[in-house]
Structure formats: structure tokens, C-alpha cells
Amino acid sequence: MRSTKVTSSEVARLAGVSQSAVSRVFTPGASVSENTVKKVRMAADELGYRPNVLARAMVSGKSRMIGLVVAYLNNQFYPEALERLSNVLQQRGYHVLVFMTSTTAGNVDRVIEDLLDYQVDGIIAASVALSSELSESCLSAKVPLVMFNRAQDNPHLSAITSANASGGRKVARFFLAGGYRKVGYIAGWEGASTQRDREAGFVDELERAGVGLYSREVGNFVTEEAQAAARRMFRSDPPDAIFVANDHMAFAVMDTLRYELGMDLPGDVSIIGYDDVPAAAWPSYNLTTVRQPVNRLVAHTVDILLDNIENPDVKPQRIEIDGPLVIRNTARVPREETIHEFR
Amino acid sequence: MRSTKVTSSEVARLAGVSQSAVSRVFTPGASVSENTVKKVRMAADELGYRPNVLARAMVSGKSRMIGLVVAYLNNQFYPEALERLSNVLQQRGYHVLVFMTSTTAGNVDRVIEDLLDYQVDGIIAASVALSSELSESCLSAKVPLVMFNRAQDNPHLSAITSANASGGRKVARFFLAGGYRKVGYIAGWEGASTQRDREAGFVDELERAGVGLYSREVGNFVTEEAQAAARRMFRSDPPDAIFVANDHMAFAVMDTLRYELGMDLPGDVSIIGYDDVPAAAWPSYNLTTVRQPVNRLVAHTVDILLDNIENPDVKPQRIEIDGPLVIRNTARVPREETIHEFR
DNA sequence: CTGAAAGCGCTAACAG
DNA sequence: CTGTTAGCGCTTTCAG
Numbered sequence: 261m262r263s264t265k266v267t268s269s270e271v272a273r274l275a276g277v278s279q280s281a282v283s284r285v286f287t288p289g290a291s292v293s294e295n296t297v298k299k300v301r302m303a304a305d306e307l308g309y310r311p312n313v314l315a316r317a318m319v320s321g322k323s324r325m326i327g328l329v330v331a332y333l334n335n336q337f338y339p340e341a342l343e344r345l346s347n348v349l350q351q352r353g354y355h356v357l358v359f360m361t362s363t364t365a366g367n368v369d370r371v372i373e374d375l376l377d378y379q380v381d382g383i384i385a386a387s388v389a390l391s392s393e394l395s396e397s398c399l400s401a402k403v404p405l406v407m408f409n410r411a412q413d414n415p416h417l418s419a420i421t422s423a424n425a426s427g428g429r430k431v432a433r434f435f436l437a438g439g440y441r442k443v444g445y446i447a448g449w450e451g452a453s454t455q456r457d458r459e460a461g462f463v464d465e466l467e468r469a470g471v472g473l474y475s476r477e478v479g480n481f482v483t484e485e486a487q488a489a490a491r492r493m494f495r496s497d498p499p500d501a502i503f504v505a506n507d508h509m510a511f512a513v514m515d516t517l518r519y520e521l522g523m524d525l526p527g528d529v530s531i532i533g534y535d536d537v538p539a540a541a542w543p544s545y546n547l548t549t550v551r552q553p554v555n556r557l558v559a560h561t562v563d564i565l566l567d568n569i570e571n572p573d574v575k576p577q578r579i580e581i582d583g584p585l586v587i588r589n590t591a592r593v594p595r596e597e598t599i600h601e602f603r
Numbered sequence: 604m605r606s607t608k609v610t611s612s613e614v615a616r617l618a619g620v621s622q623s624a625v626s627r628v629f630t631p632g633a634s635v636s637e638n639t640v641k642k643v644r645m646a647a648d649e650l651g652y653r654p655n656v657l658a659r660a661m662v663s664g665k666s667r668m669i670g671l672v673v674a675y676l677n678n679q680f681y682p683e684a685l686e687r688l689s690n691v692l693q694q695r696g697y698h699v700l701v702f703m704t705s706t707t708a709g710n711v712d713r714v715i716e717d718l719l720d721y722q723v724d725g726i727i728a729a730s731v732a733l734s735s736e737l738s739e740s741c742l743s744a745k746v747p748l749v750m751f752n753r754a755q756d757n758p759h760l761s762a763i764t765s766a767n768a769s770g771g772r773k774v775a776r777f778f779l780a781g782g783y784r785k786v787g788y789i790a791g792w793e794g795a796s797t798q799r800d801r802e803a804g805f806v807d808e809l810e811r812a813g814v815g816l817y818s819r820e821v822g823n824f825v826t827e828e829a830q831a832a833a834r835r836m837f838r839s840d841p842p843d844a845i846f847v848a849n850d851h852m853a854f855a856v857m858d859t860l861r862y863e864l865g866m867d868l869p870g871d872v873s874i875i876g877y878d879d880v881p882a883a884a885w886p887s888y889n890l891t892t893v894r895q896p897v898n899r900l901v902a903h904t905v906d907i908l909l910d911n912i913e914n915p916d917v918k919p920q921r922i923e924i925d926g927p928l929v930i931r932n933t934a935r936v937p938r939e940e941t942i943h944e945f946r
Numbered sequence: 947c948t949g950a951a952a953g954c955g956c957t958a959a960c961a962g
Numbered sequence: 963c964t965g966t967t968a969g970c971g972c973t974t975t976c977a978g
Contacts, residue, residue, distance in 0.1 A: 620965085622965090623965065624964065627964085634963060635964085639964080660970090661972095663970085
């Protein structure tokens with residue numbers, strides 16, 4: 261099996277058939293005789309021939325590449341998602357072309373233009389906000405785009421998220437059932453729909469019970485900023501329960517409260533996070549949190565995207581996937597009989 | 604700016620020039636008159652034209668894609684590396700095509716064949732072992748391959764790692780200087796060169812001082828297995844210092860010792876890890892560990908790979924990058940005057 | 947079922 | 963500097 265770029269014509273010559281015969285052998289569902297298949301396969305093996313995906317892409321217009329736009333990988337949620345996404349896509353015969361982008365807008369736009377240049381068959385935008393021109397440009401380039409873990413105003417785009425508002429509500433109900441009335445919130449980056457929805461659900465449910473938000477700080481989904489937010493929140497008039505917009509920040513908040521402020525959790529204050537990343541289950545944190553069901557998020561994302569690719573005029577969908585509140589050890593548990601409703 | 608696949612010919616027609624003129628305008632360093640540039644740019648903007656990277660790749664033989672093979676993303680070290688790799692490559696005009704593969708061999712081979720089909724200009728194999736046929740097949744396909752964070756027997760391949768043996772030695776000297784004599788080791792996956800080298804350096808340095816390894820268990824770089832390894836190691840005859848082959852496992856070991864066995868760190872036992880992932884600095888762990896300088900690993904990897912792409916017959920290189928022992932709080936510190944040598 | 951022929955969109959000599 | 967002319971390696975009609 262030698263190689264150095266073997267072409268179908270060379271295989272054809274060796275097999276004593278036409279170049280198109282070779283092509284047919286490597287095209288699932290083309291009509292070729294048993295005999296031809298055999299001859300071609302032999303020749304191909306001998307030369308170490310493998311079809312050139314790019315050439316195929318040029319003529320067929322299908323590159324079998326999916327562009328994935330990601331902003332940051334610090335938050336454990338993303339590596340997990342990326343791994344699953346890539347695996348599922350691979351199984352379905354696609355591959356992922358990764359484009360990193362800083363959260364700073366504008367950048368995202370350029371990145372997607374680049375992506376389009378590579379003739380990707382579809383795009384998954386994970387946790388980034390798209391400008392409206394951008395979505396236009398994907399739409400008109402006829403490249404399906406689905407937003408992963410971020411909602412969008414543009415009704416022509418599909419978006420898959422977890423049920424963020426509902427998750428926020430669950431947290432509120434849990435705190436309420438636990439008897440808390442001085443409840444704080446540490447926000448993520450306020451440009452993110454996930455942040456907005458989690459907060460909105462949380463606050464709304466609180467208010468239905470006549471409880472207002474006791475304190476609020478912004479941590480921007482960043483470790484250091486979350487630490488600072490925690491310090492500010494506990495400088496005076498501390499709340500007795502706080503909802504932190506994601507686990508990544510919750511860890512930072514917990515560490516700050518415990519090791520800097522010497523507090524006991526959940527004795528002095530209850531904390532609930534969002535995501536249920538692997539570290540949330542580590543004994544050091546043992547964080548009560550709302551689970552984002554990565555598997556299902558990914559499965560839906562891929563289904564919708566591929567469906568959209570094969571069938572260009574399906575309607576865009578916006579799907580919200582519900583996740584349970586995972587009760588661990590950072591928030592005081594309400595009476596036994598009320599627990600079931602949070603699962 | 605409409606689109607739906609605009610070609611250079613259409614731009615040419617609108618601009619009143621030949622198709623190749625358009626091509627030249629978009630080819631850095633081609634000779635075109637100011638005037639032509641202007642006309643073409645206008646027409647291109649009006650039509651929303653962007654060159655088709657795939658077509659360019661076909662004729663030029665350069666796809667400007669780099670295949671990246673990764674096994675798992677659980678260990679925080681990999682997302683970090685992936686992010687940096689992707690960023691640096693992007694800056695240099697390349698993009699990353701990601702291929703996931705399970706650690707189970709064989710799989711890796713198929714994945715790389717796939718990668719080759721995409722006509723990637725180069726391959727980065729992160730923490731995976733390659734079969735020798737595989738490396739052959741890359742070599743003969745003239746696609747440069749560099750191993751990231753894994754050494755290789757094949758002398759024709761470049762490999763970038765941190766100075767694992769030397770890192771292991773540092774840990775041993777630190778323990779020795781701290782007066783420990785009952786020293787344990789929790790190993791990673793034994794097929795990994797990183798694991799082997801860290802252990803070899805560690806054990807060798809210990810033995811030079813006449814100290815044998817007191818106990819040893821295997822954690823395979825997996826959380827659950829590391830926990831089990833810790834339990835086994837402390838069932839009887841516990842060591843008073845342990846080196847854990849990477850941070851990811853060290854966290855699991857720490858949690859097991861603290862929360863399951865009720866031990867105090869570093870009071871009852873000292874622990875040192877390897878990698879210095881972000882979580883090592885989190886107050887809950889505050890782990891003393893050997894840093895893998897991701898930035899420099901990545902920079903070298905990219906430099907060597909791109910150099911190899913542009914200049915096909917440069918010699919393969921194997922580079923080891925030294926990293927300091929980051930002294931935090933999980934290992935008792937030797938006398939002040941000896942500390943400097945570990946930095 | 948099979949070969950011949952026509953491109954996919956672009957770059958790269960080659961004359962001019 | 964610019965247009966013309968070949969292809970890159972493959973899929974896909976189109977006759978047979």
C-alpha cells in the first residue's frame with residue numbers, strides 16, 4: 261500500500277476500466293457490476309487509493325464538513341459539548357471544522373464568513389451571539405445554521421437551549437420551599453440569552469411568592485469576576501441563599517465564601533448553580549445545580565442541522581430541553597415531601 | 604450584498620475583466636494594477652463574492668486545514684491546549700479539522716485515514732499513540748504529522764512534550780528535601796509516554812537517594828480509577844507523600860483522602876500533581892504541581908508543523924519543554940533555602 | 947452496466 | 963500587467 265496521492269484515473273488504468281467506473285465503485289448506491297467492483301477494489305487497495313474528499317465536495321457541492329463556532333473552553337460545559345457534538349457528527353459521516361472566536365462581537369462575523377469560504381454544509385454556533393447581518397448572510401448562502409445553547413431573535417434560525425427560565429424557576433421554588441427570603445443572584449454575561457432567561461425565570465418565580473431579589477451582582481461567567489461579585493455581595497447585608505448563573509462561577513463563589521470569608525456551606529448560605537458539569541459532583545464542591553442534558557442538547561442540534569441540510573426548506577425550530585435540579589449538598593433541602601417536584 | 608454562491612467569473616463579467624484577473628486580486632502577492640483591483644473589489648463587494656477555499660485547495664494542493672486528533676476532553680489540560688492550538692493556527696491562516704477518537708487503538712488509524720482524505724496540510728496528534736503503519740502512511744502521503752504531548756518511537760516523526768522525566772525528578776527531590784521516605788505513586792494509563800517518563804524520572808531520582816517507591820497504584824488518568832487507586836493505597840501501610848501522574852487524577856485522590864478517609868492535606872500526606880490546569884489553583888485544591896507550559900508547547904507544535912509543511916524535508920524534531928514545580932499547598936515545603944531549585 | 951465528455955471554481959503558467 | 967489556456971480529482975449526465 262504505497263500512496264503519495266493516488267488518483268482514480270490511476271486506479272482505473274490498473275483495473276482496466278474507465279475513471280468513472282472507479283468513481284461509481286466509491287459512490288454508495290451507484291450501479292456497478294460485481295465484477296467491476298472487484299477489479300476496482302483490488303487495484304485501489306494495491307495503490308492505496310482513497311477518494312479525495314475535496315474534489316468530491318467541489319463537484320457535488322457537499323463538503324461533509326460542519327463549521328463549529330465556539331467562544332471559550334474554560335467552562336467545562338463546552339469541552340463536553342464539543343466532544344459529543346464531534347462524536348455524533350462523525351458517526352453520521354460529517355466532520356467538524358472548529359473556529360474559535362472571542363466573545364467580542366464583530367469577530368464572530370468574520371469567523372463565520374471564513375467558515376462559509378470553506379463551503380461547510382452547516383454551522384453550529386455554540387454560545388455566541390450573531391449579528392443580524394450575519395444570520396442573513398448564512399441564510400442567503402443557503403447554509404443552515406443552528407444556535408447551540410443560545411437563543412436568537414431571528415425567527416429564521418433554529419436554536420437549541422435547555423429550559424433556562426424553567427430551570428431558574430426550579431431554583432427559586434427550591435429556595436422558597438427551604439424557607440429562604442433573602443435571596444441573591446450572581447449573573448453571567450448579560451449579553452447571553454441563557455443568563456437572561458435563567459435570571460428572568462428565577463426572579464419571576466420569586467416575585468410570584470412576594471419575594472424580591474435581595475441582592476444581585478454580575479460575574480460575567482468569569483472566575484475572577486465571580487469571586488469579586490461574591491465579595492461585594494457579602495460585604496454587608498449578606499443573603500442567605502444565592503443562585504449563581506453557572507457552575508463555573510459557582511465554584512469560584514464557593515471557594516471565596518469558604519476560604520476567604522470562612523463561611524460554611526450550606527450552613528451559612530445556600531448555593532445553587534447551573535449546568536451540572538462533571539466537577540459539580542466532585543466531593544469538594546458537591547454542588548446542587550440544574551442539569552443541562554448535554555446529550556440531548558447535542559442530539560437535537562445535530563438532528564435539526566442535518567435535517568436542514570438534506571431538506572433545505574424545513575422550518576427553523578427552537579427547542580428547549582428541560583433538565584432536573586440535581587440535589588447535592590450546597591443548598592439546604594426543603595421538607596422531604598416537597599422534594600419530588602424538583603426532579 | 605446578496606450571495607448564494609457567487610463565482611469569480613460572475614465578478615469578472617461585472618468588473619469587465621478576465622476571470623484570472625479576479626483570481627489575482629484575491630491572491631496575495633500577485634501583480635495587478637491599482638485600477639483592476641479597484642474594479643474587481645467593487646464588483647466583488649456588490650455581489651458578495653468570496654473565493655471558494657475548496658476550489659483553491661484543489662488546484663493549489665494546499666487546503667490550509669490542519670487535522671487535529673484528540674482522544675478525550677475531560678482532563679482540563681486538553682480544552683486549554685485545543686483552544687490555544689486553534690487560535691494560533693487561525694492567526695497563521697489555518698483552520699482545525701477536529702477528529703475525536705477513543706483511546707482504543709485501531710480507531711486512531713481509521714481516523715487518520717479519514718483525515719488524509721480531507722487533504723489536510725498537516726496533522727497534530729494530541730495524546731494518542733500511533734501505530735507504525737499509520738505513521739508510514741502519513742509519511743508516504745507527505746503529510747507532516749507532529750505528536751503533541753506524547754513521545755514516539757518512530758524517529759521520522761516530530762514530537763513535542765514537556766520535560767516529563769525531569770518533572771518527575773523535581774517532584775522526587777522536593778519530597779526528599781521535605782524529609783519523606785515513604786513515597787507513593789499513582790500512575791496514569793501505562794500506554795502513555797507521558798506516564799512512563801514522569802514515573803521513570805520520579806523513581807530514578809528517588810533511587811539515587813537510596814529511597815525505593817513505597818507504594819504504587821494505577822489510576823489510568825480516569826477519575827473513578829484514581830479514587831479506587833487512592834483507596835487501595837491507603838488501605839494499609841499508607842505512604843506519607845504521593846506523586847499523582849496528572850492533576851485530573853490528583854483532584855480525585857485529594858477528594859477521596861479528605862472526604863472519604865478524613866485525612867488532612869498536607870498534614871497527613873503530601874500530594875503533588877502534574878499539568879497545572881486551572882483548577883489546580885482553585886482554593887479547594889490549591890495543588891502543588893508541575894506546570895506544563897501549554898503556551899510554549901503549542902507554539903512549538905505549530906512552528907514545527909508549519910515549518911514542515913512549507914519545507915517538506917526538514918528533519919523531524921523532538922522537543923521537550925521544561926516546566927517549573929508550582930508550589931502551592933498540598934505538599935509540605937522543605938526548608939526555605941532549598942526551595943529555589945524547584946522553580 | 948459502462949465509457950466519454952463536460953464541468954465544479956479556482957490557480958498557474960504562457961504568451962502578449 | 964492581463965487574458966487565454968490548461969488542468970486539480972472527482973461526479974454526473976449522456977449515449978451506448
